[in-house]
Amino acid sequence: MLSRQAKDTIVKGLIYFSAASTVGILAVILGFIIIKGLPGLSIDFLTRDYEDNTTYVYSELLETQEGNSTEGYSERLGITLDFDEENGLVIAEIDKDSPVRNALDGNDEKYTVKKGDILTRIGDLRIDREFKELDSKDEKAAAEFVQKAIDEIDAVKEDSVRLRVVRIGGGIVPMAVTTIYMIILSLMIAGPVGILSAVYLNEYARPGKIMTTIHFAIKNLAGIPSIIYGLFGSLFFVQILKMQYSLLAGALTISIILLPTIIATTEETLKSIPKTYRESSLGLGATKLQTISRVILPNALPGILVAVLLSIGRIVGESAALLLTAGTVAQIPHALFGNSASGATLTIKAYTLMKEENDLTSACAIGIVLLVIIIAINVASKLITNKFLKKKGI
Known part of the structure; x- marks a missing residue:
């Protein structure tokens, strides 16, 4: 027969074991979620829509001297364009007085183009088609791709240009x-x-x-x-x-x-x-x-x-x-x-x-x-x- 002290020790051990098991299980669950989920957390994940959003917008063009748009910067739109291997032509920066901030969609409602938006069409130039045919690993070809888009903007004779803007989703x-x-x-x-x-x-x-x-x-x-x-x-x-x-x-x-x-x-x-x-x-x-x-x-x-x-x-x-x-x-x-x-x-x-x-x-x-x-x-x-x-x- 076990003594009272031995019984008390066993019961006490079971109590501590149960408490430790509860805390351990909770720690494992939280640890698993955090370790697996942290790579997916980002500002974009927390602030973006879930689905990609494609919108045609009309933006006014600024009057500039020909040839001033260089190194990925379009003076006529007041934006800096960059090349992304996955998405193509990305708006990297937008000036404070850029006309794209007051662009209008097909319903003549204001649509503010934002940093990180993707341009898939400029006027008649199908950026998305050319991107599919482009070798994204070729840095020279990528630079020419960006410059071609800027040249297309500079070549527009009207006071405004039609853009197809894709806002990448993946957010909650x-x-x-x-x-x-x-x-x-x-x-x-x-x-x-x-x-x-x-x-x-x-x-x-x-x-x-x-x-x-x-x-x-x-x-x-x-x-x-x-x-x-x-x-x-x-x-x-x-x-x-x-x-x-x-x-x-x-x-x-x-x-x-x-x-x-x-x-x-x-x-x-x-x-x-x-x-x-x-x-x-x-x-x-x-x-x-x-x-x-x-x-x-x-x-x-x-x-x-x-x-x-x-x-x-x-x-x-x-x-x-x-x-x-x-x-x-x-x-x-x-x-x-x-x-x-x-x-x-x-x-x-x-x-x-x-x-x-x-x-x-x-x-x-x-x-x-x-x-x-x-x-x-x-x-x-x-x-x-x-x-x-x-x-x-x-």
Whole structure:
């Protein structure tokens, strides 16, 4: 038989082993994501659209003396051109007073040409065709390629020139914007419903079968897999209500997922408010509604904010439900529902990058962005909680 000391030593060892294993697993996961994703992180990755964007623009030309455009610089457009082995003719620099900053697209709307844009056509000169026939390793041929483009600009007799500009994609801006839209819309729907439900359960509902049933339903809602919510949202919001794959369909589905978290967290916060607050307010002649709105909810605000922050983390990390309701298109939604309302969040895009394109680096780079967001949310939640406890003197 083992002695009590030996048993205590074994139990203590198991406790330390479990703690070390948990930390180790977390470190391995974070390390894998960071190591694989860091090569894919860049300013362009964080600031560009996902898809390449091709636009025909018209730019005015400056009056200059013939022959002044040299060494990759076009005086008539006020830009410096460079050769890129992968993309061809790249705008390397743009003067402050360059006319391309005020270029117009085919709808006569302003289109600001930016540094890093690719020129594939200048007037009648098809830059893209000549680039395909060019030996990109030949430095002399590359220099002649750039100079030919500048000569074409100088040869234009009109006051303006037509350019075909390609803005290279590969960024996460559409998914980031869609994620922000999803957070705002979901919280606008779930926040008021969840908070008011918690107020009812804590301030109005009497103990009994109805309250027990409601709590039972809330606990079960919290335990249902998100794919089930996605199937419901796809059937009800997307098909029956004909919202199609859209921002609104996704937000309504996510709102149902958030309700248990918001209700439970808010209710616990309301329970922590001392009864003397209610009694004092009612004793001074305030109605129950006035007491709730002016005394209870203001004091419960830190806890409600924690519930909101936790909900944001759930929205950011959700994938299954949004995959079946919001869609996988890498674009910024321009409506709440309909053909132009579909959009992929960061989590959905990370999933499709791995499943459909086998792009581990970009998927892990998005994973790093998501980790930063989640960590920031957890830190904010902790700070709010600590401030609340400090205020209470706990």
